[in-house]
Amino acid sequence: MIVATTKPQSAIDIEQSITPFIMALAYIALVFTMLTPVLSWITVLAVCVVIVRGSFYFRDQQPQIALRTVNLLAILAAITLGWFSLSLGLLLTMVNLLVMACAFKLLRITRRKDLTQLFASLLFLTGCGFIFEQGLLHTSIYVSITLVLLCSLITIHAPHMSKRGAIKYTGIQLLQAMPIAVLLFLVLPKLPPLWQMPTAQGAKTGLSDTVTPGDIAELSQSSELAFRAIFSTELPRNNQRYWRAMTLEQFDGKTWTRSPTRRQITRQYRQLGRSFTPVYEGEFWDYQVIAEPSHQTWLFALDVASPSANSEFGVNLGFEYQVYASRPVVSTMSYTVESYYNMSLDQTLQTVDSRVNLQIPSNGNPKTVEWVAGLVAQTDGPSDFIDAIQRYFLEQEFSYTLRPQPMPKNPVDEFLFNQQAGFCVHYASALAYALRLANIPARLVTGYQGGEIQSDAVISVYQYDAHAWVEAWLDDRGWVRIDPTAWVSPDRIDFGLEQAMREEGSFLADSPLSLARLKNIAAFNQLRLWFANLDYQWSKWVLGFNNQQQKDILRQIFGELTTAKLSVIGLSLVALIALLLGLYILPMMRNRSLNPLANEYRKSVELVEASFAIKRATLGPEDFLQRVADSADNASTAVFAQITEAYIKSEYQPSPAQFEGIKQLQQLRRLLRKTLKKNR
Amino acid sequence: MNNAIAPVIAELDQTIIGKSAQNRLAVCCLLSHGHLLIEDLPGMGKTTLSHALATLFGLDYARIQFTSDLLPADMLGANIFDVQKQQFTFHPGPIFSQVVLADEINRASPKTQSALLEAMEEQQVSLDGQTHELPEPFFVIATQNPLHQAGTYPLPESQLDRFLMRITLGYPDWQAEKQMLQNDNDEPLKSMITAQQLSDWQGQIETIHVADAVLEYILRLVSFSRESGEYANPLSPRASRAILRASKAWAWMENRDYVIPEDVQHVFAAVAEHRLRSPGSDSDLSFQLSESLLAAVDPIAA
Amino acid sequence: MLLANLQRAWRKRMDDWLNRRIPAAHKQQLDLRSIFILPSRFGWLYLLLCISLFVLGTNYQNNLMLILCFVMLAILLINLHASYWNFARLCLMLKAIPPGYANSQVTAKLHLNAAEHQKSASGEIRVSTFGDDEYQVIDADCVQSVDLKLQLPERGIHRLPRLTIESFFPLGLYRCWTHLDFNTHLVVFPAPQRCELKLYALPDENEQEGSLVAQPGTEDFEGLRRYVVGDNLNRVAWKHVAKQQQWLSKNFESYASVSGFLKLPMVDAVNLEQELAKLAHQINVCSQQNVSFGLDLGGQKLAPATGEAHRIKCLTALAAYPDNTSEVRL
Incomplete structure (x- = not known):
């Protein structure tokens, strides 16, 4: 040692x-x-x-x-x-x-x-x-x-590096790393998930697979984005936009859940390898959905959907016409859907659907049971029965509110006969229950209704667009959508929640700072739309960037992708990264002078020294000019005199403009080099 | 050359022939509020130079011949009892002049030397608890014989650096001496400048711009003397300030309002040599240390 | 035994290879030939982290996580160069190492930026002896030259072994290092050992060896006298200054007139070091008391003289003993 x-x-x-x-x-x-x-x-x-x-x-x-x-x-x-x-x-x-x-x-x-x-x-x-x-x-x-x-x-x-220096140093490195990362991201193939990862339960706001009246009212306070749809055909009207997420077929008098019978049937079908493939016909909307992570499997689509995945996640159509992913959606995912809006929903087995959807709770809500029995006696057939209920809602002046009273016991009774005010789930729940009591198969569908048109082809759907409606099986037409909310509050369906809640003032009442609340102020609305658009581009190009997009981009640049081409792309990726690294190194390689001005002067001095075999040693600039004048020709001396003057001016005189001095010295050095060459 | 100072120097060159560099350094020293030490053999014109300087700048002048029996009181003055007034009155000594020539300073005892140096440093004289301000400007020109002459008390190194500059005159060259012999006229010099002008100029010198590059050059010189290990007496911070002051005055004399490295180089030997030299070394090695230092440090910023 | 042999052989090969690759020089500008660079332990951990981020990102199909992983990978790549070029900016120069006594410490000045006009490296730099775990840390952001503390080995003149210089700047992902031979020697005097002073008569005056010319006691204090400007400050009787406010100097007897030879007695190898140590002490004593002395080491004779330079010369001769042929330059 x-x-x-x-x-x-x-x-x-x-x-x-x-x-x-x-x-x-x-x-x-x-x-x-x-x-x-x-x-x-x-x-x-x-x-x-x-x-x-x-x-x-x-x-x-x-x-x-x-x-x-x-x-x-x-x-x-x-x-x-x-x-x-x-x-x-x-x-x-x-x-x-x-x-x-x-x-x-x-x-x-x-x-x-x-x-x-x-x-x-x-x-x-x-x-x-x-x-x-x-x-x-x-x-x-x-x-x-x-x-x-x-x-x-x-x-x-480097404990003694200045803090600003450290931030600048890492900042530059981070900036330099970005292009390389983007290249890798664009070109490296996207692998499918290697194994199933655990997901968070209920970590996100969003729909849930059990619905109790009141739940969606809470959701309506959230201005978070649920998903976006980008249409390649014309946009559906607001009242056509019923985004189905899931179908709830089990009712216990209070809460709607997925039917256990249905689960069992689905499991059997899956074991048999049967999937639901309806025969599509008629006109359709073609659109891409970019779904925000929900940590759930359900997805969103209009009417009868024909989904196709464009990422590693499988996207399937269920027997209740709902679209779902094969794994929970943990990051932004996109899929393409064709929605056939003129088709009837009658391609499932009526026997199964009826059996499942006539289930009623064994007790509770006695008034409703009595009331429905009365109505059935008075009316003739399902349509008439539904009309009667609609008439009841309108005559009794039911109202639509985001702040319903809690109804802990016999909620349907309470809603229909006492409160007579509620949110979409109250109406849907009451109607579906009533229909089932009248022996008409009915179920609750949850999802989103409406959405904001953001640009010509893009609809953004937020959590406050969450909605619930009813589907009833009418023998000749299959499943028919009935939205009781539309009866009492047509505004909700035609113009969205905000319009519907204008009088009550409860739209996003809990989040006063949300930009969505400030839609009325034009500037803010502009800002909000701008942010929404930025966010959309972000989702589309970064979060939702998938295999399909990657292939499209590569195809656009390189044409049809063959194996040979792919290997060329791989090699050029490596070459490009090496090139970038080389670019970054250049400034590091240069000997960094502590004083660039003096360095410039030095370079000129070296030129003169080499040409006339003289040495500056430790002479000052003026003395050296004298030395040059003694041994050099007049033209070179004149140029060098300018250089000396410029250098002295920038280096020693008051308030020097260093940067300009460097530029001037560079120009003069070029002139000097020419002069020296000419006079040799 | 600055138009204002040029005639003065020209006149000085007429008086001290063939010593142009020394004349300029002496003027530079005066302009930068410093004191001058002239070291040379007798008869080289030390006294003539100092007298000429005083006369040309219109300053009153006193000469003190230092001898081994010179007492501080002889130089500074003393409180003498005035019988008529029945009180002590202060009789100022010859030091109360604007230009003081301390001739052959190394002949006096260290005590007297110290008294002079103290006065130089503090611009005042303290006597019996009373302080007496020295005139403004106050410029001491000390002359010193080379050390190896017998009967001398060499100035200790700690006191040498009270002098801003040290110069030696040396023998004039053939031509100069011939010229001197030819026109040996005794025409007395006339004052060319007032004291007010001098102080104006000194004020202008204060405002001369010194770029960072020059400061760093001075620092590099100084730190090289400290770090290289070749110099027994490295330059002190006082020395670096002295170099800066002298360089500014030199730049002013060169009619510039900023300092360039050449200014530093011109004054460096005079300012630094006597500080660098260790007292034991032979004085014949004149100007070698500062020159080696100048040759080792590049004035262009690193 | 075999292991030790193998180790020695390996070390020998390594030294030969290094001597060819990084030749000894006073001043060393680091470059592609002299710099070695490999990921540090943390570098590997970092790579592992990148891989786990990639797996996580793939499994969650999370593009942002993937981008984060790629950014981190890119930083790993960029830092390979950043570390190298920062380290390559070092231009090291080791000034001559002052001689010292055995097992004492001396400081040598190591310049980090001998090539001026350039910005130097940043960050901490570790200096250690090649093959040794202990190191000194230099912060290149603070200092351009540093006093390197060297622990001197036993008496002798040793070649300074290769020094390992390493840096982890900027992020610690890579270790840049080099083994430099500064082509200097360590002159290690024997550590003085107290003993009686024995001066032998000058051989040319009196052939009779062994006759004692003078034996002055160490530090014979004579008395006090008034301080004269110019007196050595460590001779000042500070106690008196403090008490009486009068400056007094301690006066020591001068033996300038005494002169003689210090001799290395004939001894076996066992006692050699001890005798050399004693000689070192005597040289110091003589030098302190201004005694003119010479040194007789049998094969090598140094003529009597005084002064610091002479003392160093004599001590160096002791350090070099028995090698009296090589003129050692300090």
Whole structure:
């Protein structure tokens, strides 16, 4: 050992250095973007840890947390999390575990290894953040967090680099990385999922597969996007836009759920390998749907749909005419649909459908039962019966409200005879129940109704467009859509929820800051539409970018894709990346002069030195000019005099314009080179 | 050459023939509020130079011949009891002049030397608890015989750097000496400049622009002297300030309102040599250290 | 045994290869030939992280996760160059190492940016002896030259072994390193060992060896006298200055007139080092007291003289013993 060791960086030094503090800031920002999936007690834990970290950094406190304490706390927290995990599901448990682990890692950082491990965990957590949020806003937050994390790495290896310098350094690297990443993203083939990943249950707002009157009213307070549809044919009218999501066929007097009988039948069909393939006929709308992640399998389509997937996810049509994905939708996905709007929905087995859809709860809602029995006696046939109910709704002046009273007992009775005001689910639920009591097969369909036309071909559907309606089997026509909401509030169907709720003022009442509320102010509406469009492009080109689009782009550039061509593309990808890297290196390779101006002058001096065999050594510029005048020809001396003058002016005179000086010197050097050549 | 100062220097060149460089340095030293040390053998014109400077700049002049028995009071003045007024009155010594020639400073005892240097540094004289301001401008020209002459007290190195510059005159060359012998006229010099003008000029020099590149050049020179290990007495921060002051004055004399590296190079030997040299070394190695330093550091910014 | 042999053979091959690849030089500009670069342990962890992000992104069909993964991969690629070019900006120069006593520490000045006019490297740089785990950290953002602390080995004149210089800048993904031979020597004097001073008469005056000319006691304090400007500051009696506010200098007896030879007695190899250590002490004492002394090492004789330069010369001769032929340049 010849080189003696200086005192190694102590644990305290690392604890109090800036790196853990920067990482803590990135961490807390990360946690705050994931407030929904992260349990609140873990969030509190994270905030506390970051405060502790801050106190270490600002030297308010000696970093003295024993390893044993941290371990003990970690075990306790892990046990608690284990308890919660039963209700959380695997994905959320894992994410919470990661957040928690980072918190405990942050509590005690004594080695450099701790820092790099923490960096890896935080970067992975950033990646996980994209499971829950993929919007532009969150993406930019995550990009900033990545930047901060990279900066924190720099502070490990260059503790005395200025903070601005570090941010600039990593910022440039991140910018340089972008084109390479985009190239890889565009060209590398998109693999299908390698294995089934756990998904979050109920982490998102959206429809659910059980509906109790009142549920959708809550949903109507959310201005989150549900999906977009891009039409290649003409757009359907507002009152034609019934986006079916799922069909609920089991009623217990209060809540509608999927029918267990139906589930069993579906399972049998799947085992037999039978799928529902109706015979399509008539006119259709052709459109592409870009669905936001819902962590559920159901998708959205109009009328009788013929879906085709354009990504690795399979998209199927169910026996209840609903469209569903073969895996939960965890990231933005797109699929294409042809919807035949003039077709009857009569291609399923009537026997099965009737059996399932005549189920009624064995007791409850006695008034309704009585009332329906009376109506059946008075009316003649299903159509007449439905008309009678419609008449009842109108005569009794039922109203449409987003703020229905709670109806805990016999909800249908309560709604029909006492409150007489409710949201779409109340109407649909009551009507479907009444029809079933009258021995007409009926079911509840949930989905979205309407949507906002964003540009010529794009319809954006938001969560507040959620809707429920009824389908009844009328013998000659198959399943027929009946929307009782349209009877009482035609505005809802023709103009959307906002119009319908104008008087009540309850549209998005819970989110006063939502841009959607400010539609009336033109400027804000413009801004909102602009954002919506930006978001649409983002979804279409980034989030929804799939195999199909990738192939289309490659085809557009390279023509038909053959194996040979693909290998050429692969090679050119490698070459392009190498080229980009080369481009990035160029500035690094150049010997960076501390003083570019003096460097320019130096270059001219070297030219003159070489031409006239003189040396500047340590002469100042004016003295050297004298020396040049002694040995050089007049023309060269004159040019060099200009160079000297320009250099002295920029370097030594008051208020120099350095940049212009450099340019001037460059021009003069070219002139000098020419003059020297001429006079040789 | 600055139009204002050119005739003065021309006149000086007429008086001290063949010593143009030294004359300029001496004027430069005066302009930059510094004190001058002239080191040479007797009879080289040290006294003539200082007298000519004082006369040309219209400053009052006193000469103090330093001898081994010279006491501080002889130079500074003393409080003498006035019998008529029944009180002590201060009788200022010869130091209360604008230009003081301290001739053969190394002949006096260290005590007297210290008294002079203290006065130079503080621009005032403290005597019996009273302070007496020295006139403005106050310019000391000290002359010193080479050290190896017998009966001398060499100035300690810590006090040498109170002098902004040190110059040596040396023998004149053949032509100059011949010219000197030819027109040995005793026509007395006339004052060409007022004290007010001088202080105006000194004010102008304060405003001369010094670019970062020049500051860094000075710093590189200074730090090279410290880091290379070749210099027994590296340059102090006081030295770097002195270089800067002198360079500004030189730039002004060259009629520029900014400093270029050449200004630094011109004054460097005079300013730095006596600071660099270790006192034990032989004085014959004149100007070698500062020149090696100048040759080692590139003035163009790195 | 076999393992040790293999290890030695391997080390030998390695040294030969390095000598060809990175020849010894006073000043070393790092370049493609001299720089080695491989992912660090963290680099591999980072790659693993990228792969897991890719798997996660694929499984969730999440394009943003995939893009994040690609960005991270691209950063890995870019940093290969960033690390290399940052490290290549180092131009190292080791000034001559001052001599020192055995097992003591000396500092040598290591310049990081010997090629001026250029921006130097950034970040921390580790310097260690080749094949050694312990290192010194230099922050290239703060300093351009650094005092490298060297622990001197046993007496002798050693070639400075290759120094390993490494850097993890900027993100720690790669380790850039090099093994440099600065072509300098360590002159290690024997550590002085207290003993009696023995000066032998000058051989040309008196052939009779062994006769003692003078034996002055160490640091014979004579008395105090008034301080004279120019007196050595470490001779000032600071105690008196503090008490009486009067400046006094300690006066020591001068033995300038005494002169003689220090001799290395005939000893076996076991006691050689001890005798050399004693000689080192005597040289120091003589030099301190301004005694003119010579050195007789049997094969090599140094004529009597005084002064610091002479002392260093004598100590160097001790360091080089028994090799008296090579003129060692410091």
